[in-house]
Amino acid sequence: MNKTDFYDPIFYDAGVGDTFNESRLDFYFSKISSPQRILDIGAGTGRVAIPLVLGKNCVTCIDMSQSMIDTINSKKSVLPYDLRNNLTTICSPFEKNPNTDPAFKMDTIVAVDDFVLHYRTIECLDKFFEDTRSWLKAGGKLLTDVRTRRNSKLNEHSQKPFILNALGYVEDVNTEFGTKTIMTYYYEIFDKINRNLNTICQYHYVGDKGLTEVIKHTELIQRMHTNNEIVASAEKNGFVVKDIKHESEENLPDDETWGMFEMILDA
Numbered sequence: 001m002n003k004t005d006f007y008d009p010i011f012y013d014a015g016v017g018d019t020f021n022e023s024r025l026d027f028y029f030s031k032i033s034s035p036q037r038i039l040d041i042g043a044g045t046g047r048v049a050i051p052l053v054l055g056k057n058c059v060t061c062i063d064m065s066q067s068m069i070d071t072i073n074s075k076k077s078v079l080p081y082d083l084r085n086n087l088t089t090i091c092s093p094f095e096k097n098p099n100t101d102p103a104f105k106m107d108t109i110v111a112v113d114d115f116v117l118h119y120r121t122i123e124c125l126d127k128f129f130e131d132t133r134s135w136l137k138a139g140g141k142l143l144t145d146v147r148t149r150r151n152s153k154l155n156e157h158s159q160k161p162f163i164l165n166a167l168g169y170v171e172d173v174n175t176e177f178g179t180k181t182i183m184t185y186y187y188e189i190f191d192k193i194n195r196n197l198n199t200i201c202q203y204h205y206v207g208d209k210g211l212t213e214v215i216k217h218t219e220l221i222q223r224m225h226t227n228n229e230i231v232a233s234a235e236k237n238g239f240v241v242k243d244i245k246h247e248s249e250e251n252l253p254d255d256e257t258w259g260m261f262e263m264i265l266d267a
């Protein structure tokens with residue numbers, strides 16, 4: 001299992017499992033004054049890109065998953081006719097697609113919902129910031145976020161028995177096995193040494209009779225970069241951190257994983 005299969009566009013749009021907390025999206029929209037040229041890295045089903053296009057921005061979406069890109073493309077047809085050309089898609093791993101056209105630079109880049117945690121070493125994280133430089137104009141903005149993971153919580157997932165969590169159920173999901181209710185469970189295994197977090201999800205497809213008919217497993221490993229590591233990597237690659245937010249007023253230690261980041265590419 002790899003991250004291309006981990007995210008299912010139908011589940012994503014239906015809200016199955018652990019979809020992103022919508023209130024965090026306010027951070028992104030509050031930092032973008034339209035119209036702009038925007039790159040959405042790991043764009044998924046276009047949850048951020050589509051509202052940005054409706055807000056008169058020109059958005060290029062890049063995602064390594066063909067099914068995610070197909071889903072965004074299918075949403076083009078519901079956009080007002082005059083805005084359809086404002087949405088472009090690229091199917092590729094971001095790190096394999098640095099921008100080579102100096103005339104095609106972005107005002108803003110967004111990498112929403114734990115995107116940088118897909119890079120599992122500091123070297124790969126450095127390369128992410130280096131690659132964003134190729135896409136961004138001088139003085140341009142990079143917005144990204146990681147969900148809050150306190151070290152104490154992560155450490156609870158470092159030894160057996162691993163804690164099984166339920167993420168509730170969603171009815172009437174249009175799956176390849178027909179319309180089903182999907183019940184989601186997951187557990188996490190945290191490796192304290194390298195800060196890798198392995199998330200194992202189990203989806204139960206429940207039919208009309210209330211019986212589980214199919215169970216599917218997915219697995220994703222991400223590295224829980226700390227706030228310190230993210231800032232250091234960005235600064236090393238020419239970004240100035242302008243703002244870091246957290247949903248609560250609580251002061252969190254920088255050696256933990258948290259933050260909504262606004263970074264400016266030094267001119």
Ligand SMILES: C[S@@+](CC[C@H](N)C(=O)[O-])C[C@H]1O[C@@H](n2cnc3c(N)ncnc32)[C@H](O)[C@@H]1O
Pocket residue numbers: 003004007020041042043044045046047048062063064065068092093094095111112113114115118
């Ligand atoms: C958690 S989803 C987020 C989707 C979207 N940003 C949102 O908030 O709705 C992560 C997305 O990143 C994509 N992805 C993961 N690693 C990637 C990479 N290296 N390059 C491009 N896309 C990647 C996945 O295919 C998936 O669609």
